[in-house]
Structures are given as C-alpha cells and as structure tokens.
Amino acid sequence: MQAHAGVFRTQASMDEGVRKIAELRERVKNVGLKDHSKVFNTARIEALEVENLIEAAQATIVSAAARPESRGAHAHDDHPHRDDENWLKHTLWFTEGNRLDYKPVNMKPLTVESVPPKARTF
Numbered sequence: 001m002q003a004h005a006g007v008f009r010t011q012a013s014m015d016e017g018v019r020k021i022a023e024l025r026e027r028v029k030n031v032g033l034k035d036h037s038k039v040f041n042t043a044r045i046e047a048l049e050v051e052n053l054i055e056a057a058q059a060t061i062v063s064a065a066a067r068p069e070s071r072g073a074h075a076h077d078d079h080p081h082r083d084d085e086n087w088l089k090h091t092l093w094f095t096e097g098n099r100l101d102y103k104p105v106n107m108k109p110l111t112v113e114s115v116p117p118k119a120r121t122f
Contacts, residue, residue: 005061010077014065021058022098028054059093066100067091072120082119 004017031047038044069083070076089102107114 001057001061005064007073008075008077009064011065011068014061017061018065021054021061025054025058055095058098062098063091063093063100084117088117 001017004013004020028050031050033041033043033047035041035043064074067074067087068076068079069087070080071082071087088105090105092101092103093099094101
C-alpha cells in the first residue's frame with residue numbers, strides 16, 4: 001500500500017496497486033487453518049485480520065485510483081488540483097462486484113454554520 005497508495009501517488013502506481021491487491025485477495029481465499037480451537041488461537045485471529053486488512057486495502061486503493069484529483073492527504077501527482085465540481089462527494093466501495101458508488105456531501109449542517117470548502121495551502 002505504501003508503494004502504490006502513499007501520500008504522493010500517480011495513476012500508474014495506483015493502477016498497479018489495484019492489480020496487486022486483487023491478486024492478494026485471491027491468495028487470501030486459500031488461507032486455511034490446521035488448529036480450529038477457539039481458545040488462545042492466534043493463528044485464527046491473524047487469519048481473520050488478513051481478510052479485513054485486504055478488504056480495507058482494496059477499498060482504499062480502488063477508491064483512490066478512481067479519483068483523478070488531489071484532495072487533503074490524497075496528493076495525486078498527475079492531477080495536482082482539487083476538483084470540487086466533479087469530486088465533492090463521498091466514495092462508497094462495495095465488496096460485491098468490486099464496484100464504486102457515490103453519495104453527495106451534506107453542505108448544510110444541522111447545528112452549526114457551514115464552512116465552504118477550499119484548497120489546503122501549506
């Protein structure tokens with residue numbers, strides 16, 4: 001993940017990361033346990049953690065690769081500016097079908113004044 005979806009990234013590196021994570025996900029399907037006990041079974045816990053980590057990694061890199069802009073900690077070297085017109089929305093990744101969907105950002109909070117979005121300048 002650090003090599004392909006670190007803070008500074010390019011589309012090519014993210015696309016390669018998407019392929020590698022998909023390959024790893026296939027390998028994780030073959031993880032098996034010899035010890036099926038439920039007490040102090042660290043191998044079982046690690047096997048469960050691997051599945052969760054792969055899922056989180058795939059959601060992260062697929063979502064990042066689909067977003068051609070820079071926003072916050074997502075510094076896309078190929079697209080250095082943020083694009084509020086097209087990308088001011090939440091990205092939703094679904095395991096089933098490895099698909100993305102989006103939902104709008106609520107710009108009208110219920111209890112406080114809204115702060116308009118602006119580019120970070122450091």
